[in-house]
Amino acid sequence: MNLSPSLNNFLEKTGEQANFFTSFVRNIFKGGFEWNEFLRQCYVIGYKSLGIVAVTGFVLGFVFTLQSLPTLKEFGAQGYVPSMVCISVIREIGPVITGLICAGKIASSIGAELGSMNVTEQIDSMEISGANPVQYLVVTRILACTCMIPLLTLFADAMSLAGGYIGVNTSTNMSMQLYFIKSVQTLYFSDFFPAVIKTIFFGLAIGFVGCYKGYTSNKGTESVGLAANSAVVAASVWIIILDAIAVQLTSVFVYN
């Protein structure tokens, strides 16, 4: 192939990723699914990330409410703050911020874990000893991410509604029931489901990028750090790109 080296390199990486993805998909259905490891990954990825996601979501709703209150108050529209916060958090901010936080926490840890296993030749020895490293390490992690990120996003949304409630109550006195009714009254299924579906793909991207970067890292010591770093960067960029695609798709298929 006589292409320029950078293009050649790009195409090689793309092919490698496609190859990695097909081997991941093939290994899901291969039989002998590692349920125990999957559950452990669900615990690590889901339960262990709950704290950071909940705090982020809470602060997000609180801050967002406080920031929009003065502006809307000028128009006498502070009654619209709950529904505005609710819609923007559920449709956009909740999924994206949760995705980015999880990219930082989960993609880096997966990249570093698999990268260090690669460096210390644990993956090779698994292969030699007859275990299937893709099935044991990759499939479980990617699937756990795909299942847990949507749930984490739901928790973040719920927490940011709670944060918004407290934010509104710093300046005015609004009962919890009224706040809740005002928040959800302008919310439709077309706001909620695209956001949930979007987060499934965010989870897939986080797990896939983390596993790919760790699994295909070089055999040097510094490559562990490199794998973790590039996993976070790539996963974050992927989340932004997927979000842009999701917005286009929802506006084409849902809002017309």
Place this chain on the structure above:
Amino acid sequence: MKTNLSQKIKTGIFVALGIGILLITVFILGKQKNLFNSTFTLHANFKNVSGLLAGNVVRFGGINVGTVDDITILNDTTIQVNLKLQTSVKKFIKKDAIASIGSDGLMGDKIIQVSPGTVPNPVVNDGDMITGKDPLNMDQVVTKLNAIATSAEVLTTNLAAIVQKVNNGQGSLGRLLNNDQLARNLEGTINSTKETVQSIKKGAEGFSENMQAAKSNFLLKGYFKKKEKQRIADSTKKANDKAQGVKKN
């Protein structure tokens, strides 16, 4: 690495809570959109729905009781709107109910308000047609207001011209307001009227003396005496009548 029991339980709680939030949200949104309530349908025809959309709220007595299900064009002047209402309000809506299109606040979404209708009429059935009242067309209102503004302009111009003339003392009204001549004339008129009245008074006194003299004149004495007698007879008769009336009572 094996998962121990507590890790499994924690993961289970986490997953159950997450799915619980998902289900609760689905249920709340579905309830809001009448997915899980029993509903019935009403139709209403309009000439113009002024931007009403499927999914807009239907209100009955100010309460959200349903949504606009579907909007279809029947022919070139008729738009049919299908309303999906909660069955719980069906017993309050009579056959002569009126659906009118309004808006939620000055800038808000379009809504449909359903009036209850009047009592002797029977309650609506599923799929009934109720009267649709066309919304106020903003364009027409603006056109009318424009015409009003034009005539108001003409009116104020004319008024300004009149006031200008009056201020300058032109015309009879202007002279009345601006000229002292009239007031002075009026004063003179009143003075001469006073003198006239005084001379009339003197004349009347003279006439009264003449009358007195005439009464004592022998030529007219008989006439006056007769008149006096008549007067006395009348008054005695009246007194008698009154006395009898008192007795009867």
